[in-house]
Amino acid sequence: MLAREQSLIVEGEPNDSLYIITEGCLRLTKLLADGRRQITGFLFPGDFVGLMPTKHLPFSAEALSASRACRFSHSGLAQLSEEHPGIKDRLIQSADTELVKAQDHMMLLGQKTAMERVASFFTMLSRRTPLGAVISPYRCRVRTSRIIWPFAWRRSAGR
Numbered sequence: 556m557l558a559r560e561q562s563l564i565v566e567g568e569p570n571d572s573l574y575i576i577t578e579g580c581l582r583l584t585k586l587l588a589d590g591r592r593q594i595t596g597f598l599f600p601g602d603f604v605g606l607m608p609t610k611h612l613p614f615s616a617e618a619l620s621a622s623r624a625c626r627f628s629h630s631g632l633a634q635l636s637e638e639h640p641g642i643k644d645r646l647i648q649s650a651d652t653e654l655v656k657a658q659d660h661m662m663l664l665g666q667k668t669a670m671e672r673v674a675s676f677f678t679m680l681s682r683r684t685p686l687g688a689v690i691s692p693y694r695c696r697v698r699t700s701r702i703i704w705p706f707a708w709r710r711s712a713g714r
């Protein structure tokens with residue numbers, strides 16, 4: 556069990572395991588050269604992290620709420636996939652899904668206005684979270700048909 560703000564994986568540490576998120580929500584972060592932390596994504600139940608066996612972890616994953624994850628060593632994963640062939644297919648499908656999400660994210664950053672990026676972000680959350688779930692970093696409820704904001708939007712006087 557991970558408590559809120561507890562790290563599941565830490566950037567730069569050895570990457571010897573694969574995790575499957577079973578409960579909660581985690582944020583993926585990357586430490587920038589100037590010390591700032593960039594949020595690069597979110598993980599929800601059913602998502603994998605640490606899928607590719609690399610020498611060191613390229614990012615961190617921190618719990619946004621109480622969360623759980625199942626850990627599999629990369630070395631044990633080969634044996635497990637021999638015993639259960641469907642696991643390998645699921646991992647390949649997950650990697651393909653992650654690639655598509657990364658491409659969508661690049662488009663999000665490069666082609667959309669700030670307002671369109673916010674709308675795309677909440678649309679993604681509404682598709683990936685259970686109906687009525689509370690998304691803790693923003694303290695709003697995301698529903699398929701609407702977003703309940705904890706504050707009112709205001710336009711500046713010039714607009």
